[in-house]
Amino acid sequence: MKKNVVILLILVQVLLLFLFQNIYFFFKELEEVNLTDLKAKTEFMENIKQIKKTFSVLSILIGIFLLASGIYLGYLYKKSKAEMKVKGISPLQNYLEELRDSEIALKDMIEKQQENVLKKEELNRSIVDNINSAIIFVNQHGRIDTFNANAEKMFAQSYANAINNTLENILKPFPELVECIDFNQGQKFSSEIDSSEKTFWLDIIPMEKIGLLIIIKDITEERRREEIERKNKNFVMLGEMTAFLTHEVRNSLGAIYGYTKSIGTEIRKFGKEGLGRKVSKVNHEIEFLSRMMESFLSFSRPVRVEKKEKINLKDMIRKIGRENKVKVKLQQRDIFFHSDPVLINSIFSNLIINAREAKAGQIHIVFKDDPHLEIFFMDNGKGMEPNISEKIWYPLFTTKENGTGMGLALVRKIIHSLRGDIQLVKSTPKGTTFKITFFK
Numbered sequence: 001m002k003k004n005v006v007i008l009l010i011l012v013q014v015l016l017l018f019l020f021q022n023i024y025f026f027f028k029e030l031e032e033v034n035l036t037d038l039k040a041k042t043e044f045m046e047n048i049k050q051i052k053k054t055f056s057v058l059s060i061l062i063g064i065f066l067l068a069s070g071i072y073l074g075y076l077y078k079k080s081k082a083e084m085k086v087k088g089i090s091p092l093q094n095y096l097e098e099l100r101d102s103e104i105a106l107k108d109m110i111e112k113q114q115e116n117v118l119k120k121e122e123l124n125r126s127i128v129d130n131i132n133s134a135i136i137f138v139n140q141h142g143r144i145d146t147f148n149a150n151a152e153k154m155f156a157q158s159y160a161n162a163i164n165n166t167l168e169n170i171l172k173p174f175p176e177l178v179e180c181i182d183f184n185q186g187q188k189f190s191s192e193i194d195s196s197e198k199t200f201w202l203d204i205i206p207m208e209k210i211g212l213l214i215i216i217k218d219i220t221e222e223r224r225r226e227e228i229e230r231k232n233k234n235f236v237m238l239g240e241m242t243a244f245l246t247h248e249v250r251n252s253l254g255a256i257y258g259y260t261k262s263i264g265t266e267i268r269k270f271g272k273e274g275l276g277r278k279v280s281k282v283n284h285e286i287e288f289l290s291r292m293m294e295s296f297l298s299f300s301r302p303v304r305v306e307k308k309e310k311i312n313l314k315d316m317i318r319k320i321g322r323e324n325k326v327k328v329k330l331q332q333r334d335i336f337f338h339s340d341p342v343l344i345n346s347i348f349s350n351l352i353i354n355a356r357e358a359k360a361g362q363i364h365i366v367f368k369d370d371p372h373l374e375i376f377f378m379d380n381g382k383g384m385e386p387n388i389s390e391k392i393w394y395p396l397f398t399t400k401e402n403g404t405g406m407g408l409a410l411v412r413k414i415i416h417s418l419r420g421d422i423q424l425v426k427s428t429p430k431g432t433t434f435k436i437t438f439f440k
Contacts (some may be wrong), residue, residue: 027357134216140209142166154218167214177202181214192219199223245272303417305340311343312331313337313375319366320348326356336437337373343414350407355379358432375436383427393423 134151138144147162147170155171162170171178176195180202203215235356240397305306313335321328328358358381368374384392391397395409415422415436 069212101249132217134214134218136162136167136214136216137211138167138209138214144170145211151216154216158268174198174200177216181212302366303343303414304340305417308339309340309341311337311339311344313367316341316345317348317352320345320352321363324349324352324356326352326360327362328352329362330369331365335373339418339438343418347414347436350411351377354407354430355381358384360431373438375438377434377436378431379433380431383429383432386427389424389427 070348121144131148132150134146134154135143135146136151137146143164143166144162147157147159151157151162152159155174157170167178167181174195176193176198180189180191180193181204187204188206189202191202193200193202197220198218199220201217201219205213205215314330315334318328318330352363358379360379360381362380364378366376366378370378388397392408393412395406397409412422415438418438420436420438423435425435427433
């Protein structure tokens with residue numbers, strides 16, 4: 001470092017010396033200029049001599065510094081040479097040795113980086129191979145670059161056969177999967193797909209300018225277990241329904257039998273006058289049974305989605321509230337939902353009627369639409385008992401004197417048919433809150 005500084009200093013000094021010498025000769029030439037005015041000539045010559053004297057002194061000083069720098073540079077050179085002799089290494093050998101040390105250090109650094117990269121690749125490979133899903137990566141040319149162990153097992157294809165092949169060839173036995181992946185390339189997508197008697201959960205993740213990451217999970221057994229659980233719940237619900245229906249039919253038939261039995265006695269005693277009240281009660285019981293049977297039959301029919309259109313939920317709910325003379329508080333912005341307007345109307349009509357019958361003076365509805373549409377339905381009615389919170393979804397279960405018990409059961413059935421869910425969040429003497437979720 002010292003050598004370089006001294007050499008640079010010498011170069012600067014030489015440059016300054018050259019500059020000063022040129023300036024000196026320039027002023028020397030000015031001395032020869034003829035001036036007619038003697039006084040002016042005398043003053044001019046004095047100035048020139050002063051300037052020449054100044055630059056002469058500067059040149060001498062720079063010369064001295066230049067000489068000192070040269071001597072110091074020579075000293076450094078001899079010192080460096082002496083050190084090389086002591087070590088037995090020539091300057092060239094020293095340079096080569098330094099270069100070799102740098103090369104070794106660079107090699108070590110590269111090897112460590114490669115080792116780190118290999119470790120990360122091994123970790124990523126281990127994660128990909130042990131994750132409980134099929135991981136497939138398709139490059140921008142439509143060829144498979146990644147095909148993990150679960151993908152081999154799920155689709156009965158070897159890694160060697162899958163790599164550099166196309167999805168159409170590898171997933172040929174599952175055309176619904178291929179069709180869905182082809183259709184949704186370029187956008188993130190998640191969906192449940194039924195294909196070849198299997199059910200898959202499909203996630204498509206586009207990676208810009210690289211390719212397409214596809215994650216597939218076989219949920220066939222999971223859906224079968226859910227179906228078994230659902231059937232078991234349905235059997236329990238059916239038992240509850242049957243018991244309730246039997247109880248109601250028995251009560252109504254007992255009442256009808258009692259009224260009809262007493263009619264004959266009253267006819268013999270009092271004639272036909274005064275029978276109107278009992279006949280009216282018989283008719284009431286028959287109408288109740290008919291209404292209950294009709295509701296039961298209506299519930300047993302599958303829900304049909306006739307048409308889907310853009311619905312302004314805010315306007316629809318406000319209109320239902322006005323029709324049922326219930327105050328509904330809604331947020332300011334409009335909420336749009338693409339669905340069957342008849343079914344959506346039926347959902348909120350039943351909920352608002354239930355709230356009104358629970359003596360609710362106001363209903364507050366809050367919407368959240370990210371990532372799914374969530375609707376919180378809150379009323380300030382009298383609420384319900386904690387021990388019946390699960391039974392409210394059973395058909396024919398009711399705590400009302402003239403209720404059929406089909407309202408909430410029908411609401412949940414419609415919501416399920418529209419790929420949604422409804423939950424009872426809480427119910428207290430100060431009100432009830434339901435949460436409705438429509439999955440996008």
